Amino acid sequence: MKLPADLDALSTEQIRELNAKLMAEIAEKERELQYRQTRIDQLTHELSVIKRQQFGRRSEQLNKEQLSLLEEALDADLAAIGLELQGLKSGERAGKPRQQPKRAPLPPELPRTDIHHEPDSTICTCGCERVRIGEDISEKLDYTPGVFTVERHIRGKWACKACETLVQAAVPPHVIDKGIPTTGLLAQVLVAKYSDHLPLYRQERIFARAGLAIAQSTLGAWVGECGVRLQPLVDALREEVLQQAVLHADETPVQMLAPGKGKTHRAYLWAYSTTQFSDLKAVIYDFAESRAGEHARAFLGEWRGKLTCDDYGGYKASFQSGVTETGCLAHARRKFFDLHVKHQSELAEPALRYFGALYEIERDVAELEPDRRRLVRQERARPIADELHAWLLTQRQRVPDGSGIAAALDYSLKRWEALTRYLDDGHVPADNNWVENQIRPWALGRSNWLFAGSLRAGKRAAAIMTLIRSAQLNAHDPLAYLKDVLTRLPTHRASDIAQLLPHRWTPAAA
DSSP states (O other), X not given: OOOOSOGGGOOHHHHHHHHHHHHHHHHHHHHHHHHHHHHHHHHHHHHHHHHHHHHSOOOTTSOHHHHHHHHHHHHHHHHHHHHHHHHHHTTTTTTOOOOOOOOOOOOTTSOEEEEEEOOSOOXXXXXXXXXXXXXXXXXXXXXXXXXXXXXXXXXXXEEOTTTOOEEOOOOOOOSSTTOSBXXXXXXXXXXXXXXXXXXXXXXXXXXXXXXXXXXXXXHHHHHHHHHHHHXXXXXXXXXXXXXXXXXXXXXXXXXXXXXXXXXXEEEEEEXXXXXXXXXXXXXXXXXXXXXXXXXXXXXXXXXXXXXXXXXXXXXXXXXTTTOEEEXXXXXXXXXHHHHHHHHOOTTHHHHHHHHHHHHHHHHHHTTSOHHHHHHHIIIIIHHHHHHHXXXXXXXXXXXXXXXXXXXXXXHHHHTHHXXXXXXXXXXXXSSSHHHHHHHXXXXXXXXXXXXXXSHHHHHHHHHHHHHHHHHHXXXXXXXXXXXXXXXXXGGSOGGGGGGGSTTTOOOTTO
């Protein structure tokens, strides 16, 4: 806060106001310092726990591949925590140069591409012509599938003989400060790990075949730093998703390593997405330690819209606090389908015909505008739904309690209001299949990466896969998207971060 030049000229009232402002500013600074110190203490404790895991005795319960997966998670966690601590402590270490480890030169046999950086003008401010007296060269490693190349960034040195001033073009900012990888290589590692489900120890072998074995620990550090840099985009996307009136939600189990025990326990990946009818195409993944409903409530926060989900009890508390439940017709149908396939139930066949008729109408209205979709549903689907309801009530009176068909009937009858809400709103989907399809990449990847190495690793995977899958939903190549975003992030204004979200993104070259 800037003080007035002449304090003696201030009145008593002005002095009181000035004093109040100063005290408020001091209190705000103290709160900020307390938060920073608390966060530093939390990260320092987490860092010590991870280092004990990394350097402590290994459990014999983990095989070689599992140990590799654990190592890459720990390497990425250490890099991410280090980056956060560096940001929090930056004020304390201002003016103290950081010592950088000496990096081995890149193999001379790799192809090189020269990229020159020169001043816009060679005319000095004194009016004389500058003379080029030398250059600085830095090298970055790039990768296209199967081939490594090296970018040589050449920064010419220009000096004015008259006034002896020296100028150079500025070093292009990079998402990993003074790092060796190009953003293309970083994007390749992220997409291979989180979209193609290739653990880092496998990528290390692939890179070795291409001519340069990049250590798994180095790849892990890159992943950890990129995860921190990309998190603001995920936070911004979440805010935009929670502005939608209708959302999907679902969850799937993921094994997570219990620290220090060499065993895994069941964690959960939660997915929240816009509907196939929404103009905004996006999915947000949220990794949590359990399936407790508190995780869904924490994610949704103050959101009060219509939530399409299955009958899992974890969502019930949200329905009691303003969120409107819309049921999943596919789950109701599946109860009868299982009876028909496994037990050849004759009662299941009429139910399947009713559901089939309802889905036939959904196929017809899929491309219509919401208002027109609602009208068609009212005219064609509502009578069928009423017939189905009457049939369910009649059959329930005829079957004994505890039977499989009774359970199928009760599932639909108890949730009938939620199951048929889609008939009154053209924005609401008939089922939860859309978000279940968005969870499928996780189900496919589990067989490759087996488990999440830590809660932080699970959250990092959720964040990066959020961006990859949302880019795919918007018909973008995730490799091109991440490469461009990582290139632009270091100079992009935080207030304009929404422009880099998948549904708004356009390549920089365009």
